[in-house]
Amino acid sequence: MAANSKFPSQLVFPSGDKPIVTATDVAREAGVSISTVSRIVNGTARVAKDKRLAVEAAIARMDYRPNLQARSLKLGTSMIIGMLTQDIESPFLARVIRGFEEALVGTGYAPIIVSGHWNQKEEIERVGLLMDRRIDGLVVLYGDLSDSQLLEISRRQPVVATGRRLEGEHIRTLQLDHEQGGYIAASHLLGLGHRRIAHISGPPLHTDATERYAGFVRAHREYGVEVDRDIVFQGDFLEHGGVLAMNRLLDCGKNFTAVFASNDQSAMGAHLVMYRRGIRVPDDVSLMGFDDIPAAAYLTPPLTTVRQPFFEIGLYLAQSLLAMLGHDLGELTVPSMELVIRESVKRC
Amino acid sequence: MAANSKFPSQLVFPSGDKPIVTATDVAREAGVSISTVSRIVNGTARVAKDKRLAVEAAIARMDYRPNLQARSLKLGTSMIIGMLTQDIESPFLARVIRGFEEALVGTGYAPIIVSGHWNQKEEIERVGLLMDRRIDGLVVLYGDLSDSQLLEISRRQPVVATGRRLEGEHIRTLQLDHEQGGYIAASHLLGLGHRRIAHISGPPLHTDATERYAGFVRAHREYGVEVDRDIVFQGDFLEHGGVLAMNRLLDCGKNFTAVFASNDQSAMGAHLVMYRRGIRVPDDVSLMGFDDIPAAAYLTPPLTTVRQPFFEIGLYLAQSLLAMLGHDLGELTVPSMELVIRESVKRC
DNA sequence: ATTTTCCTTGAAAACGTTGTCAGCTTTTTA
DNA sequence: TAAAAAGCTGACAACGTTTTCAAGGAAAAT
Structure with missing residues (x-):
């Protein structure tokens, strides 16, 4: 407990001099209710043209950006996908991450990446951190988590894992040959x-x-x-x-x-x-x-x-997670390995 | 606008079969009010021993974990530090990230990493994404953002940037020689x-x-x-x-x-x-x-x-950001470069 | 025995959103 | 012309926390 005890007692948060503008501010400025602002921002219902213009102008003028935390809280979905990698420095893991990022572009989901360093205890802790942030899905790149731990984790949100074969309602695995x-x-x-x-x-x-x-x-x-x-x-x-x-x-x-x-x-x-x-x-x-x-x-x-088609693996992971999240992406082809002939081998 | 229009109309969120337990559930289970639960979780006030025990037992039994999104919303601080890197695959940037991660361990802050790919437009977009999540601080690893853009960003939350020299109330820069x-x-x-x-x-x-x-x-x-x-x-x-x-x-x-x-x-x-x-x-x-x-x-x-002492650069960046966030860390020594003599050079 | 103080506790308000609901217009239909 | 339907809009209740406030009870002081 006392999760905060590690922080200095009187924290100063220099929040910056630019005021944070909320939907309420925009509503006041545009002379409408905050419901209307929400409707316009999300395009979730028809709004009279004059009001829409007024709100859009206010948004632009005040540089309003919706608070994603609040939205997440209300919606129960964070639009964050967690990724547990082992080591940012590993050249091949980095390439997987790159492919993963690429597949997420334009989906509205943002990745949050943590590293486990091939250490089961650290992995559990980092995944906990991710889950506390109510991630919508988790990608596990290799690592030392046991199958049953992974299965347990998948009871909270969908999981995609590499480097093993596993069956489960909310879990998909990718194992190359x-x-x-x-x-x-x-x-x-x-x-x-x-x-x-x-x-x-x-x-x-x-x-x-x-x-x-x-x-x-x-x-x-x-x-x-x-x-x-x-x-x-x-x-x-x-x-x-x-x-x-x-x-x-x-x-x-x-x-x-x-x-x-x-x-x-x-x-x-x-x-x-x-x-x-x-x-x-x-x-x-x-x-x-x-x-x-x-x-x-x-x-x-x-x-x-x-x-090993690492980039494609990253794409595949993202796509199969998105599929579990209800986004239809058509058929996924699982990437395969291929021989790359360069100059370090010669006929005997 | 219409930020959601790219999603399928009726999303299915397979939220998993494990129920999400909130402070309210714990309170009911332990026979106390949610205020008391909060106090115990955060160690923010004295609570009678029997209730504390009951609550701690309930927390353990139900596997309760506070919703960080809700906490952030209330507290106005997300405990997330954003990091804008250029390319996860770059071997030296990866090492900086590694040092940065290391320095954050045990502070309660979690890093969220996004990549800009040396593309100003992409960088702006990704930083916006980060700021929408109300990050408490931002680290900018190189990139093509202009000084004035960076200054503007620093009006919302403290910023630490590498690869340039810049003066500002909420901004620190690290420029190696x-x-x-x-x-x-x-x-x-x-x-x-x-x-x-x-x-x-x-x-x-x-x-x-x-x-x-x-x-x-x-x-x-x-x-x-x-x-x-x-x-x-x-x-x-x-x-x-x-x-x-x-x-x-x-x-x-x-x-x-x-x-x-x-x-x-x-x-x-x-x-x-x-x-x-x-x-x-x-x-x-x-x-x-x-x-x-x-x-x-x-x-x-x-x-x-x-x-280039990349790892130490990562540490330094994290520490100087933490310092701006009010955590006293003592004096920081700025890392310097050193010659590494191996075997690719010989006397002429 | 009565007052004062201290300690522990719960109710309720807020944080910034979204979505339901009901009410008010306006348009369409009979 | 009246009634019904449709279109817009704002109030308000959540979401899961933290924190203030006031109240209740126990211990200390008179």
């Missing part, structure tokens, strides 16, 4: 004659990562090539994890002709290690990433990778 | 014996960019070296602009031993061009960036650059 993505990557390498392919995996609890590995294994099986578990090292989806894994890989003494990193950030770490040790990409070793983050195109050599 | 940053970069190169230093500039209207160039010129003057304007090419602060500028630079036939790119993203573009043309960094040409974005440390070779 990472197994297929891993399969595409490994097939590309195998198709170019590589037979000894090392792998830098992602966090073992991250299903995206494990599924990519599963696809990697399936491709090997189809090509009749055995996966050598000794040249699979664990990363953490970050650059530094790629550095560590690559060092261990090179020190283990086993040979290989290609490396498939479970994401581009790991690939960047691995790439740096090879540069340091004088191993040329792709002449000595081919390198393949996953995600297609913006920096991937500017590595030297530019990185061959599997593109 | 980019001239000094440019000076640091050029001095580093000159100090290592480089005398023919090419430059990839930023957008000519972007004062950060022009100031960096001014510092570059000052360093040359101090070293008694003449700047050759023929090897200064304009970029756009993005990777592709770096590609274009570097190509033109190489094609112009003039010689040079180092390139100072006005930001890391330009440097990445330039780096790629040199890789393509078989020019080795730093053996053939030294390359220096500006910003120290996360990817800079993973270029091959890792990029020598001037670090």
